[in-house]
Amino acid sequence: GIQVEQSPPDLILQEGANSTLRCNFSDSVNNLQWFHQNPWGQLINLFYIPSGTKQNGRLSATTVATERYSLLYISSSQTTDSGVYFCPTKSGGSNYKLTFGKGTLLTVNP
Amino acid sequence: KAGVTQTPRYLIKTRGQQVTLSCSPISGHRSVSWYQQTPGQGLQFLFEYFSETQRNKGNFPGRFSGRQFSNSRSEMNVSTLELGDSALYLCASRLGQPSYEQYFGPGTRLTVT
Numbered sequence A: 001g002i003q004v005e006q007s008p009p010d011l012i013l014q015e016g017a018n019s020t021l022r023c024n025f026s027d028s029v030n031n032l033q034w035f036h037q038n039p040w041g042q043l044i045n046l047f048y049i050p051s052g053t054k055q056n057g058r059l060s061a062t063t064v065a066t067e068r069y070s071l072l073y074i075s076s077s078q079t080t081d082s083g084v085y086f087c088p089t090k091s092g093g094s095n096y097k098l099t100f101g102k103g104t105l106l107t108v109n110p
Numbered sequence B: 001k002a003g004v005t006q007t008p009r010y011l012i013k014t015r016g017q018q019v020t021l022s023c024s025p026i027s028g029h030r031s032v033s034w035y036q037q038t039p040g041q042g043l044q045f046l047f048e049y050f051s052e053t054q055r056n057k058g059n060f061p062g063r064f065s066g067r068q069f070s071n072s073r074s075e076m077n078v079s080t081l082e083l084g085d086s087a088l089y090l091c092a093s094r095l096g097q098p099s100y101e102q103y104f105g106p107g108t109r110l111t112v113t
Helices: none
Strands: A004-007 A010-014 A019-025 A033-037 A043-048 A052-056 A059-064 A069-074 A083-086 A104-109 B005-007 B010-013 B019-024 B031-038 B042-050 B053-057 B064-068 B074-078 B087-094 B108-112
Touching: A010 A019, A019 A104, A043 A052, A043 A059, B005 B087, B010 B019, B019 B087, B019 B108, B031 B074, B042 B064, B053 B064, B074 B087
Parallel strands: A010 A104, B010 B108
Antiparallel strands: A004 A019, A019 A069, A033 A043, A033 A083, A052 A059, A059 A069, A083 A104, B005 B019, B019 B074, B031 B042, B031 B087, B042 B053, B064 B074, B087 B108
């Protein structure tokens, strides 16, 4: 099945800094989503972005499906941005299973 | 519109027991998927149900089973619990084709002692 590689695995920022998280995929990207897992474990939807660029406030995401990668940009980071970020993608075929990478653990210090 | 809900939120069981977890999808969503999250294995797909039928199953032993009811609510059952089953179990719902976007519930944290 498809492999999802996320980088960096860990990232520590000072509040106000900008960051870029990256996901590389071993196969064609299908129906990619970005999630933020909060300290309580819930996965919060950030973007559904199979291709192109989207922006939502301080966050934006870009997926280049032909080159099998996606980027998440966080500007002016806040302590509430801390948590783990995932970029699962649907495997090929008719099933709707999401394949996850190991995530990027972001820590934003005040 | 209410989000995905899962009950219970926390559960402590003893090895050998069985457990049933419940998931109510977003109103109108017909697909429910279950995922297990552990520190060692990360997030792994368990199974997906759509219109009361299991559509896909992950690589888990037969002790893990599930079902979906006519109102799209889903239950997941784990029999003969093992210590390694301690995990966060997450449920996700999806509207159905052609929508692929999945929405996750808050999870059930299961501890097996």
